[in-house]
Amino acid sequence: MSTATAERTRPAVFAPWDDPDATPLIEFRGVTKRFGDFTAIDDLTLDIYAKEFFALLGPSGCGKTTMMRMLAGFETPTEGSIHLSGQDIGRVPPNRRAVNMMFQNYALFPHLSVWENIAFGLKREGREKGEIDERVTEMLRLTRLEKFARRKPHQISGGQRQRVALARSLAKAPKLLLLDEPLGALDKKLREETQFELMDIQEKTGTTFVIVTHDQEEAMTVASRVAVMDEGRIVQVATPPVIYEQPASLYVADFIGDVTIIEGTARRAEGGYTVEWAEGQPPLRVRSGLDLAEGARCHVAIRPEKVEIHRNRVEDDNVLKGTVIDIGYLGNLSTYHVRLADGRVVKAQNFNTERDTRQPFTWEDEVWINWTAGCGVLLER
Template sequence: MKSLGSIRRDFAPWLDRGAAPFIRFEGVTKRFGDFEAVDDLSLDVFEKEFFALLGGSGCGKSTLLRMLAGFETPTKGRIVLDGEDLSGIPPYRRPVNMMFQSYALFPHMSVEKNIAFGLRQEGMARSEIADRVGQVLKLVKLEDYARRKPDQLSGGQRQRVALARSLAKRPKVLLLDEPLGALDKKLREETQFELADLQHQLGITFIMVTHDQEEAMTLADRIAVMDRGRIMQVATPAEIYEAPNSRFVADFVGNVNLFEGTVRSVEGDRAVIETDAGLTIAVVSEAKLGTSQKVSYVLRPEKLKIAADPIPGPNAMAGEVWDIAYFGPVTAFHVRLDNGATVKVSMVNATRQGALQLTWHDRAFVQFDEDAGLVLTQ
């Protein structure tokens, strides 16, 4: 499949068969008693990549990060960083640094002393420490806050101090555990772009753990979606969203209409699917399909059209507006079709009057093109 969506076109080493991974998890398993947090997992991360581990609570993503940092030891398998097996190497000897969700700043120390703490522990000369602290303060735009204490800073500023402290030791890999979780929504959105720009500027490999899909999609070059200690899919954000490889990934990432059904006819790359919800839909599919095959059809809400009058084209349906949610940029509709099935539709509010003047219980018509969705066979 060709690459989907916007990526740094000059940076896609995973597409180069000759590129050597910078970090390799090779058959890694981690058990806590009878509980298997990570299950025979293999994964490659490339140098200078911003990589995200995305999943729900208990999926194993934080355990994977902690094993790379050296805070946990794999039960089986090995982790290789820049050609070196990390087995037996303690955390303080590994060329990685970890930024925690809580930031863990020392409240009695100034910003500059917080940043310098790790460098002093390593015995670096005072003049070198001063230079290094000045460099990272400039990098995160906090030069004017060097003498302040953490309680004199905003949440976003404290996040930058924690980031500066992590970068001061110039690690080969920076590990971020829910790095923006403590920020409010608006500040989190602003900081996401700053963090991505900073990573690209520094060229340091970042690995982030998050349960926030939007955060992973905004920041990462690639995302690994995890479930119950296993990797379900590794791909760019656009490929994860537009071309999920399974029902789980399709349902987990973003909002979706997911229909189970049976293929009734196939002609070339076109097929007709009868869904369990009673809909008959015409689709175009890259997958090789056979008559009577059980499949799932994935249709994102923004791929559907909605109107107060019938819409010409394939897969045209009618129903009643059952629910509406106004989010500002978009309005989400739940439409109960005449056969009793419900579909989700979202429309951009391109004018001040909103996307469409429909309200609860109005008659509504929806339609989607044959290539609007994705047929999944697993």
């Protein structure tokens, strides 16, 4: 998936969150934000480090935009404090913070050229003309917009307008850039291309980016770390591979990517547990370091790409028989929905490695699915 590509573009040593001596750029300390009787952010504590590309990910209403607005200065915490470079910024107005914000609609001035849009904030600060010219030229080069400098926003594409907004946001060299659903207006292909452009620009400038998004793939692609939010709380903060492969809770496992979740009863076994989950079905084997009580209720989460599908039974840690009830063809891979004897549906995926329009399995085929004990994730909540 694209996560691996995103990880490779970053230096392997960049992990200040694992360094006990590293000082965070941004510190949320016991932050709560209420609107009347509604609690949007509930006792939140979080550290974000310099040069991070940090993603706030969650469904609508989870509190991620409220967090961003407090960082920008448009909202103030009801309780707790927010520090930027060691300074409490809770009462500092937006125009006095070393923070800039890029909005979803880009908010470009339609009557100004690309060059003038980028220069606008610098002119408002009273910078000298030579300094403005030099900085705008640098931003145009960084965002590959040199030949569009004299055009108006309506004369360039959506992706180019997005880069103009980014260049304008970076022109004043903020310590922190906030991006509120910045790619939401772009089509899928352009959005994917722009994600990697954002990553390249962030690495070249060294600016700390905090992005708010509900798009899981976007967060997993661009971010050094992802914070998954739910009802005003952060339920897990980790790198994209850890979020995906080692979710801390049932909520995270279900929210991130595609997954099949099977509930059952845990029994201790060598190297982990067996999970009894349905009468007449073999128990599932899961390799796990969790410390669960004998007979505790639990869940096994298994990603479709970890599940193999065959016409005949094969030997593996977990082997189940079922019937294909649905097929999703996605070009590079196919997803099969396999109904088991108890009615439960498990998803399995096959990569389409050959140029063959015929599917290896079709509706109502009897098949066997299998996966190893290390592929499932055992969750207690």
